[in-house]
Amino acid sequence: MRRRSLLIAVPAGLATLAACGDDKSDSSKASDSASPSASTSASAAPPPKIVDGPLPAITAGAKFGEKPTVAKGSGDPSKQLAVKTVIAGGGTTVAENDYVQAHYLGQVWATAKVFDNSYDRKAPLIIQLAQNSIIDGWRYALTGKKTGSRVEFSVPPTWGYGTEGNSQAGIKGTDTLVFVVDLQETFNAKSSAKGTNVAQNDADLPKVGTNTDGKAPSIDIPKADAPTKLVANYILEGDGDAVAATDSLLVQYKGVVWDTGKEFDSTYGRGQLASFSLEQVVKGWAQGLTGKKVGSRVLISIPPKLGYGDSPPSGSGIEKDSTLVFSVDILAKM
Known part of the structure; x- marks a missing residue:
């Protein structure tokens, strides 16, 4: 059975997330x-x-x-x-x-x-x-x-x-x-963002790999306190259309926990791209990706109040009130 993305497999009723009752993607909406x-x-x-x-x-x-x-x-x-x-x-x-x-x-x-x-x-x-x-x-x-x-x-x-x-x-x-x-x-599962490298000069933020070979980029967490506010920075800046808050996206992504650096979810690990509406995901994703350009790789650091807060998905390996860090390749708008 295919593992569902933790981004949409969420506890029903959690205020920051939309409850999603099935595993259908938006990819079939012609x-x-x-x-x-x-x-x-x-x-x-x-x-x-x-x-x-x-x-x-x-x-x-x-x-x-x-x-x-x-x-x-x-x-x-x-x-x-x-x-x-x-x-x-x-x-x-x-x-x-x-x-x-x-x-x-x-x-x-x-x-x-x-x-x-x-x-x-x-x-x-x-x-x-x-x-x-x-x-x-x-x-x-x-x-x-x-x-x-x-x-x-x-x-x-x-x-x-x-x-x-x-x-x-x-x-x-x-x-x-x-x-x-x-x-x-x-x-496909080997696709990557192809944008222009953007300098990663803030030593207090995670550093994300810039490889475009379809393999998962590295995410190096600094020895610093996690930001208390949302961070959404270009790693590779594409030249496609800007993402709207109501868009559905096709993406590659990798997520790790700030405190441990441990990976908890990844399309690379599943060997399958993810597609979903930004209206279905955690607020940190929706806010962090809105306005970003298609073809980009984006670093998103999500504080607990914009992520899973004190109700992380069961079995995810995410502790309560964890700051989450993602590398997201925006491949296309659905």
């Missing part, structure tokens, strides 16, 4: 129409055969990152997964279970009805290519592709929304779907 997210009714199917076509033509918006216009499907679509790399990128290869950041458009083969697209929202989708997070057609079509690529593919119901379809998106159980996806970025 949009208001939830189009590529996994169907709750479609049963698991064997892997499809990947074929070259047929696929309808892209008639406008042919450049990477432009909203495409796609022709109506001609004739019968493949009963397998038809996949074409329209633009071959030269970036990182996408693996199954990676999180991908992508713009996309989806329409119905037979009618060319567009049921969802991220281009009009001006916000790319970030979602995990994992079973039960996204329809299987996406997992199979995009695994092995490189970032910077535009991929067009058709998804029959077997690897889409099954025989029940998706009524919210106007998709029938017999509809084959056509997607055009522009793969911008991919993130």
Whole structure:
């Protein structure tokens, strides 16, 4: 059983934290129409055969990152997964279970009805290519592709929304779907912030490693009293968008106790990224990360009143009234 992050697995009713009753992340929230997210009714199917076509033509918006216009499907679509790399990128290869950041458009083969697209929202989708997070057609079509690529593919119901379809998106159980996806970025357990080093000159604050190899950075606690106020400093400053208090983030992080330097939680140790809303976590995280830029590594020192106070999670190894220290890599906004 996968270990839950201590950031959201918290005692119910604790004033500084939101109670969270399940282990679902925000990674499955595709949009208001939830189009590529996994169907709750479609049963698991064997892997499809990947074929070259047929696929309808892209008639406008042919450049990477432009909203495409796609022709109506001609004739019968493949009963397998038809996949074409329209633009071959030269970036990182996408693996199954990676999180991908992508713009996309989806329409119905037979009618060319567009049921969802991220281009009009001006916000790319970030979602995990994992079973039960996204329809299987996406997992199979995009695994092995490189970032910077535009991929067009058709998804029959077997690897889409099954025989029940998706009524919210106007998709029938017999509809084959056509997607055009522009793969911008991919993130996995080896991802790190890539910002510019910021001087760590305060000898009374922890010093955080600046490695960007996907391994956990060191956190060296000084022989000094813990700060009584929140500290949130850049270690690596990225150049992405500023984080808002209501944002959901995809992060790598490591947490240690100030008094002992002992690690109590880490995405690096689990080998899995974390995604959550800043409205779900301890106040020190929410306040410390708000305003920081995507792509950054941030040192956060959280006094007890903004952390777990006198009610730390059972079995966490955190004593009452502990100051907590985190290194947080802000990989993306969900």
